[in-house]
Amino acid sequence: MQTIMLGLTSVPGVMGGMLSDEQGNVLAHSFPPYFDAATMKGAADLLQDTTAGLQDVTGGVKLYDIRFELGRLIIKTLPRLFIAVLCQPAVNIQLLYISLNVVIKKIEKLPSEQLVLQTAKQAEPASAQAPVKASVSIPEPEKKFGKTLGPPPTW
């Protein structure tokens, strides 16, 4: 998932992206190091509350496009997931939408178990996890299906 999110940063004007779930867990991101974990966690928590709040007036939120003085935030909603992409104000939005569609297709093809494992990993105490780095590459052994870090999830 980290590699998938890194693909978004190849779009000119994109500063970084984040994948979070409806529990407010950050599953993967491609932000530079100065965006710390607390920042992304705070954003993920806001996302899960707001989408439910605007459900009635919109019939279901598909995408947010929010413009700020210094940047533009695009948030795509998926079933139980959010992709937030932070961009410069003058980003080519159509190119970003195309890239976002590619990323979404890749995420949808991921085994659901992989998402569950990633969610369980995020739910572990912070001290048990390695620091999150934007450019980290996932070691080969950990890419194997079914490999877990720490206690196995229960469901």
Add this chain to the structure above:
Amino acid sequence: MAQPALQTEQNGFVGAVSGMSLADIIQVKGGNRYSGSLIVEHLNKSGIVYFRDGEIVHAELGHLDGEEAFYAVMGWAGGTFRSEPKLSTTNRTINQSLGFLILEALRRMDEAKHSSQQEKLVEVSSPKGDAGMSDISTKLSVIPEIEHALVMTKDGAVVDDTSYQAEILGANGLFLALFSEQIGSQFGIGEFKAATVHGSEHHLFLFDSKRHLLCVSANGSANVNSLDSEIRRVIGQK
């Protein structure tokens, strides 16, 4: 008494004219010594202006007729019109010349605009028949895909619209504004400027200004980017 409207084929061309005021259209009718009626529609209201040899002889709008109906129609910021040459009337409630009527209508519009600019925008006006929509709502209502538009203060008070629909839209707009400010603060990307929510059934637009927010809801089938550009064009008009 007016003859019933006949939905018959018109001779000549039928089309839409944008960028022309109603006063221009009426002057053209006068110059052409038009006889018949001009039906003007705005939101859910329809007014009829009757011509005879280029002079306005009668006008109807709801319970109003005569000059008052004509001035009320002229006060609309936008709308659609169509000519019905076969729709005539034997009434004669207007005796002033076309030029006088247009000048008087423009004078009344200037007076109304001047008095509304002097009022404080934080006050909510009392309902005036159709719940008194703000000027910006009236301007945006000419865009077909727009369902509702309102202006509100930064603390959520809706300006010049006391309808239930406005209250709901205002609440959602404020909710979106608060979320936008919070998440923008989270990432440190400056002041909030505008937000668009692409919905399955309805889209939501929010624009920030110094003291107010403009909140617009639109049909979910509309193209969001085109509509955004159109809204910005309309609100940028003086």
